[in-house]
Amino acid sequence: VTGGARATGSELDRLLTLAEDDVAGRYTATVEPGWEIGHAVNGGVLLALVGKALATTFEGRRHPDPLAVSGYFLSAGQSGAATITTEIIREGRSMATGQASVLQDDPDGAPVERLRVLATYGDLARLTDEVRTTAEPPDLPDPERCLSASAGGAPGAVAAFIQRFDMRLDPATAGWALGEPSRRGVIQGWLRMADHREPDPLMLLLAVDAFPPVTFDMGIPGWAPTLELSAHVRAAPAPGWLRVRVSTRNLAGGLLEEDAEVWDSRDRLVAQARQLARVPALLA
Amino acid sequence: VTGGARATGSELDRLLTLAEDDVAGRYTATVEPGWEIGHAVNGGVLLALVGKALATTFEGRRHPDPLAVSGYFLSAGQSGAATITTEIIREGRSMATGQASVLQDDPDGAPVERLRVLATYGDLARLTDEVRTTAEPPDLPDPERCLSASAGGAPGAVAAFIQRFDMRLDPATAGWALGEPSRRGVIQGWLRMADHREPDPLMLLLAVDAFPPVTFDMGIPGWAPTLELSAHVRAAPAPGWLRVRVSTRNLAGGLLEEDAEVWDSRDRLVAQARQLARVPALLA
Numbered sequence: 001v002t003g004g005a006r007a008t009g010s011e012l013d014r015l016l017t018l019a020e021d022d023v024a025g026r027y028t029a030t031v032e033p034g035w036e037i038g039h040a041v042n043g044g045v046l047l048a049l050v051g052k053a054l055a056t057t058f059e060g061r062r063h064p065d066p067l068a069v070s071g072y073f074l075s076a077g078q079s080g081a082a083t084i085t086t087e088i089i090r091e092g093r094s095m096a097t098g099q100a101s102v103l104q105d106d107p108d109g110a111p112v113e114r115l116r117v118l119a120t121y122g123d124l125a126r127l128t129d130e131v132r133t134t135a136e137p138p139d140l141p142d143p144e145r146c147l148s149a150s151a152g153g154a155p156g157a158v159a160a161f162i163q164r165f166d167m168r169l170d171p172a173t174a175g176w177a178l179g180e181p182s183r184r185g186v187i188q189g190w191l192r193m194a195d196h197r198e199p200d201p202l203m204l205l206l207a208v209d210a211f212p213p214v215t216f217d218m219g220i221p222g223w224a225p226t227l228e229l230s231a232h233v234r235a236a237p238a239p240g241w242l243r244v245r246v247s248t249r250n251l252a253g254g255l256l257e258e259d260a261e262v263w264d265s266r267d268r269l270v271a272q273a274r275q276l277a278r279v280p281a282l283l284a
Numbered sequence: 285v286t287g288g289a290r291a292t293g294s295e296l297d298r299l300l301t302l303a304e305d306d307v308a309g310r311y312t313a314t315v316e317p318g319w320e321i322g323h324a325v326n327g328g329v330l331l332a333l334v335g336k337a338l339a340t341t342f343e344g345r346r347h348p349d350p351l352a353v354s355g356y357f358l359s360a361g362q363s364g365a366a367t368i369t370t371e372i373i374r375e376g377r378s379m380a381t382g383q384a385s386v387l388q389d390d391p392d393g394a395p396v397e398r399l400r401v402l403a404t405y406g407d408l409a410r411l412t413d414e415v416r417t418t419a420e421p422p423d424l425p426d427p428e429r430c431l432s433a434s435a436g437g438a439p440g441a442v443a444a445f446i447q448r449f450d451m452r453l454d455p456a457t458a459g460w461a462l463g464e465p466s467r468r469g470v471i472q473g474w475l476r477m478a479d480h481r482e483p484d485p486l487m488l489l490l491a492v493d494a495f496p497p498v499t500f501d502m503g504i505p506g507w508a509p510t511l512e513l514s515a516h517v518r519a520a521p522a523p524g525w526l527r528v529r530v531s532t533r534n535l536a537g538g539l540l541e542e543d544a545e546v547w548d549s550r551d552r553l554v555a556q557a558r559q560l561a562r563v564p565a566l567l568a
Binding site for chain 1: 351352354356358359373374379381383397400401402403404408411412413414415416417418419468469502511512514516518519533534535536537538539541552553556558560563
């Protein structure tokens with residue numbers, strides 16, 4: 001199995017090029033170095049990978065696109081070989097539901113589960129054209145007036161990851177990068193792949209977890225590990241820049257919710273996601 | 285297995301009284317008539333049921349409370365006998381992740397899966413007391429100035445379900461009941477069990493899906509079947525009334541997200557949930 005019509009030289013398509021195993025619904029992949037945040041592969045990377053595996057399983061069945069994907073993160077993914085198992089739970093006329101796991105071998109060769117997912121797939125092209133959205137896209141300065149997250153200054157632990165993207169942060173929500181977090185709990189900006197690979201539904205699964213953690217804007221440094229992330233893909237994105245807004249309203253009990261919304265170049269809300277994450281331990 | 289200290293004469297505790305099967309982690313329950321919305325058992329009822337089964341499995345293991353629960357609805361639940369299977373996926377020091385399914389027999393005695401769930405459990409009493417919430421509780425008139433949803437007028441299909449609750453809707457968001465939907469996509473009000481059983485984390489799983497569908501406020505009659513619902517329980521609720529707010533911002537392509545937030549009597553945001561649901565077919 002390859003990425004089909006989408007297989008190109010892009011970094012993301014290389015990640016999403018799966019090999020079919022001899023067991024039906026099981027795939028192998030290679031996570032190249034540089035998809036990690038610190039010591040763990042980024043959660044959106046694992047979601048896109050599992051999303052591709054389920055899309056492949058459902059492909060011949062007229063349910064090519066993720067509509068809802070809920071992932072529970074079990075252990076820190078590493079670069080290297082990964083196995084993705086998929087199972088079809090239920091197939092309906094217009095939608096199908098499946099389960100999938102990402103596994104990697106521990107140093108002794110025993111499989112360790114990184115992520116378990118439930119997901120419902122369908123065909124975004126067959127949904128109605130009706131849109132009644134009261135949500136409004138983030139109001140952003142032009143990309144060239146935003147702060148390029150990849151233009152240097154990113155800490156070593158995230159530098160390689162960030163450079164796979166062209167990420168331009170709204171200066172109004174990037175004060176934390178200069179030591180002045182707004183504490184409003186919002187980070188927003190423009191996003192595309194650095195190699196200009198166009199967005200598609202699988203790339204949206206990456207986009208909902210690619211931004212800096214919203215805790216940075218709350219004045220809390222460190223990474224906020226995701227326990228659970230549920231994403232809804234609501235439309236196939238148009239080519240061009242995405243706009244992403246991450247926000248939180250309830251930091252409590254050492255946990256926080258982080259909401260992500262992703263808008264495409266024709267102002268369509270193409271993805272929504274919410275995750276429950278741990279608040280990083282405060283460094284004094 | 286019974287509800288332990290919580291086993292009382294309450295309707296909800298009766299629902300949540302499980303019998304242990306001879307297979308470890310498998311339970312049986314009886315869903316009495318009157319927990320349905322139309323022809324299907326309410327989604328929150330199934331979530332609370334599966335939540336109780338996982339709580340029982342995790343109980344001796346110091347992870348008694350649901351923190352995150354994601355349910356994928358596979359077929360319409362019926363009143364009568366149900367089997368709940370649970371599996372522990374991963375156990376950590378402060379949290380554990382599991383999977384569960386609700387099954388019922390079809391008329392030929394073959395098991396049919398109603399709901400599959402992934403969930404992370406922990407101990408709400410052991411979370412830190414830190415709260416930094418920018419969200420604000422819904423601003424509601426006193427309960428006696430609200431519209432009692434159970435005081436008659438509810439259509440036959442929901443009458444029995446509604447009467448298990450004392451639900452008082454804010455008149456400002458209940459215009460749809462008089463044929464004048466606000467079309468803002470918000471319904472809010474007070475909620476408690478009709479028999480005054482106090483709220484607890486499992487009751488919150490019911491509360492996030494107990495309100496009328498927010499599509500009513502969009503002028504769309506009919507029921508909006510849930511595809512997926514993810515709930516976060518953020519604190520054990522204090523005794524007394526809950527306040528619930530359901531809202532939507534993106535009705536598009538025949539689907540909508542419905543967000544629910546639940547506040548307790550000491551103004552703590554105790555649960556957040558988001559579901560992806562089908563927009564009911566418009567009746568002319």
